[in-house]
Amino acid sequence: MRRRVLLGLMSAAAAVAALLPSRSARAAREASRDTAFLVGMTRTHALPRFEAFATAATAYAERLDRFAASPDAAGLEESRAAHRAVTDAWASVQHLRPGPLTMDLRADRISFWPERPGVVQRQIAQILRDRNPKLLEPGALARQSAAVQGLTVLERLLFDENVTADAFTGDDAKRFRGALAVAAARNLAAMAADSRDGWKALEGPLAAGEPTILGPTPAEAVNTLFASAITAMQIVVDQKLMAPLGTGVTEAKPAVVEALRSGRSVRNIVLNLEAMRALMLGEADGPGFASLLPANADGATARQALDESFAAAIGAAAAIPAPLNVAVADPALHKKADGALRLIKAARVEMLGTLAPLLEITLGFNELDGD
Amino acid sequence: MTLNRRNIMGLLGGGALGSGLLDAFSGLARALGAGGKPVYLNAYATAGATPDFGVAGLGEAGAVLFTTPTPGRAHAIEPHPTRAEAVAFARRPGRWFMPLSLTDGAPGAVVKAPDDRRFTGHGVFSADGALLYVAEDDVPNEVGAIGVYDANDGYRRLGALPTHGLGPHELLLMADGAVLAVANGGVITHPDTGRAKLNLDEMDSSLTYVEAATGRLIDKARLPAEHSNLGMRHIALLDDGAIAFGVQDERPNGELQPLTGTHKPGGPAPRLFDAPEDLLITLDGYIGSVASDGKVLAASSPKGGLIALWDGASGDWLGSTKLPDGCGLAAGREGFVATSGLGVIETLSARDAAAAAERRTPAYRWDNHLTRV
Numbered sequence: 165m166r167r168r169v170l171l172g173l174m175s176a177a178a179a180v181a182a183l184l185p186s187r188s189a190r191a192a193r194e195a196s197r198d199t200a201f202l203v204g205m206t207r208t209h210a211l212p213r214f215e216a217f218a219t220a221a222t223a224y225a226e227r228l229d230r231f232a233a234s235p236d237a238a239g240l241e242e243s244r245a246a247h248r249a250v251t252d253a254w255a256s257v258q259h260l261r262p263g264p265l266t267m268d269l270r271a272d273r274i275s276f277w278p279e280r281p282g283v284v285q286r287q288i289a290q291i292l293r294d295r296n297p298k299l300l301e302p303g304a305l306a307r308q309s310a311a312v313q314g315l316t317v318l319e320r321l322l323f324d325e326n327v328t329a330d331a332f333t334g335d336d337a338k339r340f341r342g343a344l345a346v347a348a349a350r351n352l353a354a355m356a357a358d359s360r361d362g363w364k365a366l367e368g369p370l371a372a373g374e375p376t377i378l379g380p381t382p383a384e385a386v387n388t389l390f391a392s393a394i395t396a397m398q399i400v401v402d403q404k405l406m407a408p409l410g411t412g413v414t415e416a417k418p419a420v421v422e423a424l425r426s427g428r429s430v431r432n433i434v435l436n437l438e439a440m441r442a443l444m445l446g447e448a449d450g451p452g453f454a455s456l457l458p459a460n461a462d463g464a465t466a467r468q469a470l471d472e473s474f475a476a477a478i479g480a481a482a483a484i485p486a487p488l489n490v491a492v493a494d495p496a497l498h499k500k501a502d503g504a505l506r507l508i509k510a511a512r513v514e515m516l517g518t519l520a521p522l523l524e525i526t527l528g529f530n531e532l533d534g535d
Numbered sequence: 536m537t538l539n540r541r542n543i544m545g546l547l548g549g550g551a552l553g554s555g556l557l558d559a560f561s562g563l564a565r566a567l568g569a570g571g572k573p574v575y576l577n578a579y580a581t582a583g584a585t586p587d588f589g590v591a592g593l594g595e596a597g598a599v600l601f602t603t604p605t606p607g608r609a610h611a612i613e614p615h616p617t618r619a620e621a622v623a624f625a626r627r628p629g630r631w632f633m634p635l636s637l638t639d640g641a642p643g644a645v646v647k648a649p650d651d652r653r654f655t656g657h658g659v660f661s662a663d664g665a666l667l668y669v670a671e672d673d674v675p676n677e678v679g680a681i682g683v684y685d686a687n688d689g690y691r692r693l694g695a696l697p698t699h700g701l702g703p704h705e706l707l708l709m710a711d712g713a714v715l716a717v718a719n720g721g722v723i724t725h726p727d728t729g730r731a732k733l734n735l736d737e738m739d740s741s742l743t744y745v746e747a748a749t750g751r752l753i754d755k756a757r758l759p760a761e762h763s764n765l766g767m768r769h770i771a772l773l774d775d776g777a778i779a780f781g782v783q784d785e786r787p788n789g790e791l792q793p794l795t796g797t798h799k800p801g802g803p804a805p806r807l808f809d810a811p812e813d814l815l816i817t818l819d820g821y822i823g824s825v826a827s828d829g830k831v832l833a834a835s836s837p838k839g840g841l842i843a844l845w846d847g848a849s850g851d852w853l854g855s856t857k858l859p860d861g862c863g864l865a866a867g868r869e870g871f872v873a874t875s876g877l878g879v880i881e882t883l884s885a886r887d888a889a890a891a892a893e894r895r896t897p898a899y900r901w902d903n904h905l906t907r908v
Contacts, residue, residue, distance in 0.1 A: 266787050267787060267788065267789055268786075268787075268788050268789070269735060269736060269786045269787075269788075272735055272736060273736075276736075278725075278727075278728035278731040278733065279728075279733065280677075280723060280725065280733030280734055281725060281727070283733070283734070309736045309737060310735065310736035311736065375816075380816070380817065402729050402730075403728060403729060403731055406729075407727060407728055407729060417727055420727050420728060513584045513585065516584045517583070517584030517585075526859075526877055527876075535610060535626060535627055535656060535704070535768075535823070535903055
């Protein structure tokens with residue numbers, strides 16, 4: 165079968181251009197500015213974040229390895245801390261949806277969320293019952309259902325109710341639990357490293373203005389990244405907040421929050437928003453989308469409006485004083501979470517209504533949310 | 536007396552309203568000042584950061600004849616076979632569908648989905664127009680279903696048929712009028728988690744053929760295992776009785792894969808259409824809409840900003856044209872008509888997809904599906 169990414173790409177732009185009448189949707193931004201943004205963003209935003217993710221995942225696998233060899237209470241706590249660190253790192257790259265994370269269902273295999281009711285629980289219980297040693301072999305878990313991989317299975321193994329170090333000590337079943345956690349963490353570390361390597365491999369072609377998995381031209385890669393940032397905001401709004409909030413405190417659905425067992429639902433939202441702000445405004449002296457704004461008063465106003473709206477949204481989310489599953493079921497905190505939701509929506513409107521037109525990015529909706 | 540649809544039906548003698556009568560009826564509507572008859576229907580969002588949603592009737596050359604607000608974002612629109620009426624379906628996960636008059640766009644009473652069902656965005660009338668079949672998810676049982684509604688009694692729900700598949704999306708009526716063809720995308724969603732796809736790792740897409748009278752499964756076709764990551768979601772009918780389909784790659788693995796094909800009920804496994812490598816790269820693993828003039832399969836990729844045509848019988852690729860965020864597709868009087876999320880309405884040659892005419896309606900972002908009345 166033909167490779168979508170590796171083959172054919174060098175010729176694709178020229179061939180497609182020859183094949184088709186050229187009618188662009190956008191007024192042309194300068195290609196050199198798009199390329200500078202793509203290269204700079206990859207270097208200062210995507211790569212350091214994926215590097216941190218890969219490093220945290222490797223550290224987690226190593227920590228679990230030691231814990232499974234001699235489980236004790238301190239080791240479990242350290243392993244849980246390592247799990248939280250990986251969850252943080254994941255929440256900091258989750259918005260970079262296009263590109264390497266789309267390959268081989270990586271995003272789902274890293275974190276299978278939102279969940280199909282009952283399925284994850286059932287599949288993990290089955291694996292723990294069967295104790296098939298073949299599943300622990302290198303690469304074996306990667307071929308299983310996404311429901312039993314990555315943070316999804318690890319969170320259950322380490323954070324399920326009543327889990328203590330004893331759950332990993334003693335008979336075959338308990339030792340299998342530890343060994344499964346190690347295998348899952350190694351698989352997670354491999355996916356994180358592959359994602360990082362995928363971004364590394366993008367640097368050269370992006371710098372050369374070549375077609376990549378992000379788009380056939382620099383302009384389209386910029387568009388893809390922007391559209392996916394809008395989608396990532398929509399996920400925070402729809403799935404991370406509106407779904408658990410329901411229509412009111414009595415209709416709340418605490419069980420659908422992200423990272424329920426490890427209690428990271430609010431923190432994940434804050435980290436998602438901080439990552440998105442960094443992508444919009446730049447970080448570590450690198451460019452964000454704002455670097456593509458026109459160098460005039462409109463551009464300056466847009467940058468400031470974006471900065472302020474993200475600051476308000478992040479502040480409001482960070483001020484939710486409990487994990488979201490607790491907050492949505494409490495009248496006062498439900499209101500607080502609802503307030504944060506409104507400010508996050510406002511930041512999204514700022515991206516769509518202020519930034520996009522000034523960047524000459526015209527967003528149709530068909531590409532945002534296919535059907 | 537106020538002239539409304541029912542009165543006009545009475546004036547015209549009611550009963551079976553043939554196409555000749557329909558024209559006469561539309562002529563009457565024009566005489567009444569409704570601004571001519573719509574030839575196409577498309578759901579829209581108004582341009583801007585906080586859009587309004589509705590459906591529009593479009594004239595032959597793309598003029599917007601009427602707009603009708605909908606309770607939320609609409610997806611497909613299906614005209615009634617005999618009455619000057621259409622039904623707009625909510626976008627997935629849909630909680631409503633809404634009839635509207637094709638005379639002046641006046642909305643009818645919104646029909647709500649049962650609590651345990653979510654509409655998936657498409658529906659089709661029986662040949663005589665008495666029944667409306669609506670694709671839906673049976674939420675608690677995680678299976679596809681077809682809601683059956685009485686179109687002669689205010690769209691009263693009569694019951695449901697199984698699709699014998701997962702995650703149904705588009706359905707159509709085969710030429711014999713007795714069998715429904717259903718594209719089951721294979722992906723499960725749940726109202727608690729909105730549009731999130733919950734089983735991508737074990738998705739199970741199929742084309743099923745369901746006897747409309749009984750719900751009996753006539754035939755079921757899946758893509759070969761190496762393409763199990765492709766979900767068949769959109770279908771169109773060819774003159775030779777085959778179903779043309781377009782797929783979406785739900786689980787990209789880096790392989791270039793075919794995105795269109797055909798299948799005949801009772802026939803061998805689906806046949807997949809080849810295409811130039813560069814074209815497949817540009818289509819980006821995503822077909823958003825398909826249409827057919829009976830012979831040619833047209834498929835749109837809003838992600839790739841491209842519309843491509845294949846010969847439905849030989850499977851030969853005929854040509855493509857760029858249409859950024861283009862998705863809506865319908866066979867026109869000549870060639871195909873396409874609409875885009877950037878407000879473009881375009882006519883293409885059925886021979887090689889060359890763009891013939893283009894109209895811009897920047898106030899509207901045209902949603903996924905264009906329907907010819």
